[in-house]
Amino acid sequence: MIVYNITVIGDMMIFFEALTEALALIFSGDAEIYGIMLLSLRVSGTATFLAACCGIPLGMFLGIRVYIGRRIVNNLVNTFMGLPPVVIGLFVFLALSRSGPMGFLSLLYTPTAMIIAQWILATPIITGITMAAVRSVQNKYRDTALSLGATESQLWFTILKEARISILAGICVAFGQAISEVGAIMIVGGNIRFSTRAMTTAIVLQTRMGIFGLAIALGIILITLAFLVNLIFTTLQEGVEVIR
Amino acid sequence: MTLLKVNNLSKKYAEKYAIKDISFEIEQGEFFTLIGPSGAGKTTLLRLIDLLEPPTSGQIEYNGWSLQTLPKKKIVHARREMGFVFQNPVVFSSTVKANVAYGLNFRKLSTDEIDERVQSALDMVGLRGFEERKALTLSGGEIQRVALARTLATEPNLLLLDEATADLDPTNVALIEKVLKKFNKEKEVTIVMATHNFFQAKRLGDSVGFLMEGEMIEIGTTDQIFNNPSDKRTEAFISGEMIY
Ligand SMILES: Nc1ncnc2c1ncn2[C@@H]1O[C@H](COP(=O)(O)OP(=O)(O)O)[C@@H](O)[C@H]1O
Ligand SMILES: [Mg+2]
16 A cells, blocks of 8 residues: 555656656757657648548539439448548558559658558548538528529539538548547658657657656647647637628 | 410429429519418429429420520529529528628629619618628528528519518518519519418419419419309318318
8 A cells, every 4th residue: 555655656756757847848949849740740731731632622522413322422431531540551551662552652751651641541531521511501502502593613612611611620620630640650650750750659659668758748739739720720610700 | 475384394202293284374574473282382383493403294484495405504594584582591601791692793793783782682671781790690580581682682583482471570571572562563573472371372463373282273363263263172272271
């Protein structure tokens, strides 16, 4: 009992020491930490942007134009939405490894490989959410828009406009998934210091090595980023509602 | 001049006919009311005329154009001659002003013209001062009036109304009926108005069609239908004996 208590107190001490160190690292503007953070933002940001470029048109097409086999489309999109990041990492690894079909590009263990993996992760999420959003908007507004004289493209634009908040939410969800994901970028990025080490992979490594200061610092930054993304989304949502 | 010519029109949903072999004609400038119990097929008939759905068989001629054989471009053209106020109207997630401007933006009118038409349409339905209100915050009756203003602003030649005053209080019913009469008499707008309220049909219509279970039971002048119906079912409906 006494021994147990001492261990607990000991653990607490380690935690507080690490926390102090973490805060010091964050506020001193430690170059490595900010480098890691910027890489994470760059990789997940680019992946989400590319995913939006593909997922929004694809989701609109599947949601509005595909009538036959809706059940199968739904199941397929849902399955891809739930792909475990490690599995994505595995397949991207196989594709990019030297003997793989895209091995000649020499992309393995580069940020580009990480972007590809997260793009594959984020695209189905944005596609699925866009698809569901445009379907419900189309059911609600199709007849009204057509009766007011909309052409085909004006109808699509109207649907997109009415679905914008849901699509925006989808982008935020996809970004959140990408930036907090660890399995895929660990496999295809390799967690190489000053090159492909992102926040999540750094946390895994540092924790395993018992260097909690850096791990906690990155954890705090990750949570803060999640909070900020949410805040931006809410602000945009309100802003969008105010504009005509 | 005959504006609308409906020939042997039928619409079948699953195994049931919502419209069964209907034929009739409407003159330019006529105020035609469509009465009948709920489920009679009034909404379906209006939707077929506005080309929101294809008929199972039969044709509709509008202004000499056979609507079922029109190319896609011309369909928009024909629809822009018509206006449709739905039974359960929806508003776009924007201001009242932007809502009323929707059809005008589709037609790419100038900003000045749009402002002018929006203003006069809002005046007509008693919604002056509501310009900047978010349409989603309106009451049911206000939404119905926005929907009417939105359609009137497009200056349709054929106005299709589906229970357009169902959600309004008596004062607003009187106001809207006056607006409709004015459009019909002064601007020679042809109106087809579906209503389950035969008092309203009596007040407004030049002629009446009585629809029941998808069939046009009887068509005639308002005077003839209400004072001298030739079918037992019409008599039962207008005497209020029909249970529905
Ligand atoms: N999309 C649809 N699918 C199946 N049945 C429909 C559909 N729309 C209307 N119906 C059926 O057609 C009949 C006529 O409906 P409707 O035109 O709405 O009548 P009304 O407007 O006179 O009340 C009803 O029996 C209704 O259930
Ligand atoms: Mg109806």
